[in-house]
Amino acid sequence: MAEYLMESEQEAERLALKTDFQRLADQARWAGITPGMRVADIGCGSGKTSAFLAELVQPGGRVVGVDASEQRLAHARQNYAGPGVAFECRDFYRPLTGLGQFDFIWVRFVLEYHRIQAFAIVQNLLEILAPGGILCLIDLDYNCLSHFGQSERLNRAIGGVMRQLEEEADFDPYLGRKLYSWMYDLGLEQIGVDLQAHHLIYGELNDTDAFNWLQKVQVAARESGYPFNEYENGFDGFAEEFRQFFADPRRFTYTPLIACRGRKPTGA
Ligand SMILES: C[S@@+](CC[C@H](N)C(=O)[O-])C[C@H]1O[C@@H](n2cnc3c(N)ncnc32)[C@H](O)[C@@H]1O
Numbered sequence: 001m002a003e004y005l006m007e008s009e010q011e012a013e014r015l016a017l018k019t020d021f022q023r024l025a026d027q028a029r030w031a032g033i034t035p036g037m038r039v040a041d042i043g044c045g046s047g048k049t050s051a052f053l054a055e056l057v058q059p060g061g062r063v064v065g066v067d068a069s070e071q072r073l074a075h076a077r078q079n080y081a082g083p084g085v086a087f088e089c090r091d092f093y094r095p096l097t098g099l100g101q102f103d104f105i106w107v108r109f110v111l112e113y114h115r116i117q118a119f120a121i122v123q124n125l126l127e128i129l130a131p132g133g134i135l136c137l138i139d140l141d142y143n144c145l146s147h148f149g150q151s152e153r154l155n156r157a158i159g160g161v162m163r164q165l166e167e168e169a170d171f172d173p174y175l176g177r178k179l180y181s182w183m184y185d186l187g188l189e190q191i192g193v194d195l196q197a198h199h200l201i202y203g204e205l206n207d208t209d210a211f212n213w214l215q216k217v218q219v220a221a222r223e224s225g226y227p228f229n230e231y232e233n234g235f236d237g238f239a240e241e242f243r244q245f246f247a248d249p250r251r252f253t254y255t256p257l258i259a260c261r262g263r264k265p266t267g268a
């Protein structure tokens with residue numbers, strides 16, 4: 001299993017902070033979640049999403065949050081385990097059949113970290129989806145790439161970091177656009193696609209966006225291996241210019257979020 005790109009001691013906190021119940025409920029209901037379902041939350045991170053999904057399947061449903069990080073699972077068990085919510089440490093590069101069968105599989109902001117094997121991971125997940133069950137895949141497109149108001153050199157450096165992450169860290173900034181065709185190839189039925197703005201940032205920067213984006217810079221950009229030759233003092237110069245650009249209320253940033261849902265054929 002490759003190292004997770006955003007690995008840091010603050011990662012459970014970053015994931016929990018950016019998880020909003022209303023957004024999640026809208027997305028999950030759009031995808032077809034209903035009370036009573038058995039749900040797998042794959043790459044559950046902090047566990048907050050799993051607990052929210054569990055609310056949506058009451059009465060009678062249950063959620064298993066699955067992640068490979070013992071550290072994030074410890075956070076999840078401490079904060080979010082309870083009736084109808086459990087957590088399992090598993091690597092989704094390996095068979096998951098021991099977990100049982102699910103009516104609804106939720107995979108949000110996970111596949112983009114697995115550019116090369118993402119399709120194979122989806123195939124693996126279909127093994128634990130019950131016939132007639134729903135698969136919901138949600139990822140970003142043009143991830144971290146859509147800004148206006150930055151300098152030419154900052155733009156070059158951001159593009160360079162993202163290319164480096166694609167080539168060296170298995171990250172896919174364009175994963176969102178692939179989801180529909182993969183579901184089509186896998187023979188899923190009743191496929192639906194939704195497109196929304198995940199980030200839409202203009203004007204004063206709020207604390208959550210500030211923390212989330214500065215973590216992206218400090219963890220992913222710093223570790224990317226990109227040389228930051230545009231800056232005399234390398235990464236530190238880049239980080240400072242990014243911080244100033246992002247704090248400027250004139251800056252405009254958006255990221256498209258693509259959600260795709262499909263049903264496994266009952267004959268499968
Ligand atoms: C960005 S987080 C997902 C956040 C969460 N799904 C949400 O919507 O907020 C990606 C998660 O995938 C987990 N992950 C990465 N590789 C994995 C693997 N091979 N098997 C299981 N989980 C993995 C990471 O530990 C991390 O917690």
